Amino acid sequence: MSNTLLDVQNLTMKFGGLIAIDDLTFSAKKDHITSIIGPNGAGKTTVFNCLTGFYKATAGSMYLNKENNKMDLKKFSDFKVAQKAGVARTFQNIRLFPQMSVLENMMVAQHNKLMVASGFSILGLINSKSYLQKEKEAMEISKYWLDIIGLTNRADDNAGDLPYGDQRKLEIVRAMCIEPHLLCLDEPAAGLNAKESADLNKLLKFIKNDKKTGILLIEHDMSVVMGISDHVVVLNYGKKIFEGTAKETKNSPEVIEAYLGTED
Amino acid sequence: MEYFLQQLINGITLGSVYGLIAIGYTMVYGIIGMINFAHGDIFMVGAFVALISFILFALTGISLPIVLILVLLIAMVFTACYGWTVEKLAYKPLRKSFRLAPLISALGMSIVLQNYVQAAQGARIKTLQPVIQGGFNFFKESDFVVTLSYLQIFIVLVTIVLMAIFTLLITRTDLGRAQRACEQDRTMTALMGINVDRTISMTFIIGSSLASVAGVMFVMYYGVIDFYIGFLAGIKAFTAAVLGGIGSIPGAMLGGLLIGLIETFWSGYISIEYKDIAAFTTLVIVLIFFPTGFLGKPDIEKV
Known part of the structure; x- marks a missing residue:
């Protein structure tokens, strides 16, 4: 097959x-x-x-x-x-990063491509153009998924403060950010x-x-x-x-x- | 009043040094949940590297600002290598072991570093001629002249700049984001495709370079070092990290400043012989009455 x-x-x-x-x-x-x-x-x-x-x-x-x-x-x-x-996975219990914002949870999942774009964070510190571009793209992807699960307006809240059902959905779309x-x-x-x-x-x-x-x-x-x-x-x-x-x-x-x- | 002002200036200077070391303690605690007792000795290594570089550069006759920058860079690079190696040798193999194992390993590493420097550099104290001299004098007509030396300004300025860069690194860049993610859930961070080992190594590298800058300042400020300075300075910086709330980076900066002030005011008004007691009494009081420190997060278990 x-x-x-x-x-x-x-x-x-x-x-x-x-x-x-x-x-x-x-x-x-x-x-x-x-x-x-x-x-x-x-x-x-x-x-x-x-x-x-x-x-x-x-x-x-x-x-x-x-x-x-x-x-x-x-x-x-x-x-x-x-x-x-x-391969991405979730667990039976919710394992978000509760002290980080919803958006940051999504950005962590896109770490690898950002790390390369930012020259291991050095270019990120000086806000180079290529890094800002990549970060913007990652932000767009995050927003796209947050839109789908209806959490766009809570993007800056701590993930741990979301209701249980929303945390479940956030976990799944965060896993999707790994592509x-x-x-x-x-x-x-x-x-x-x-x-x-x-x-x-x-x-x-x-x-x-x-x-x-x-x-x-x-x-x-x-x-x-x-x-x-x-x-x-x-x-x-x-x-x-x-x-x-x-x-x-x-x-x-x-x-x-x-x-x-x-x-x- | 003049006397008070002088103590305040001295306290802020000393607090800057403690704050820079305390960040290393608090970061490592945050990310792998252990107290890196070898961190004070990493600071001592930084001070020695600085001393050696200063003496070598004095022979070449390069102008002072360039020497300062070079010494800072050399100390940061060398000391970061030490910090990285300590983590790889003494902590990484024990990461999956029981909680006390890396702590014991850290104490061992501390003794190893002290003895290594003692063997390599000798046990006698080393002195450095003042690198930056002069300063501003205030209240010249009163009976107590307040001095704000250029060196003190340099120390506080470098600390502010480094802390600003460091705060940006943690809050704005993806390395900082990965570090904060590791603090909360290492397994999940790995499942996001993030190399947790590398992130932990970076934490040690950053913490060690900040400590080395503290070492550079220490050797410039006091002019006298030996292989044993890391112990006291390390424990005081650890106190600072606990005071601010271990695991909290702004807390470490605040705690460092407070410990510096407490120690200077104690020496200025009560007794200079017993100045070390001030920091340790603070540690005991803080641990009893505010175990989470000023900015630390209490561990609330949801049931």
């Missing part, structure tokens, strides 16, 4: 005797929202941690197709995951009310359709999963128990069993 973005083969992650991920194989496409669901402790976040270099996978391979350039995600860790591989190829979202709808969830669906669909960024989504909120997923991977005890479209997943007996238990 030419539009496969992420290709995970036989991924296994062991912590001592505990097998957190057991021989997991799945792929995600460029223009798809791929959801990973499963009961608590199924190993969903561990998959993300392997993808973004927090854990070193015990076995298996993970490849990212970046403009027909196959990148081995196992080779990237720390800041290179975002900078070189183009990632793959966006990994860990429970973005956790704690959102119905209207905020609907807004989130809209935002994620926009990112998928207009920005052509592949999204990997861990989510418990089924209204989000069923509403926007193109493809669903179901995990239980680290094993993939089902894979298919949202509709197929909803009707699958294995999935129902994992979530609700068996009928005696």
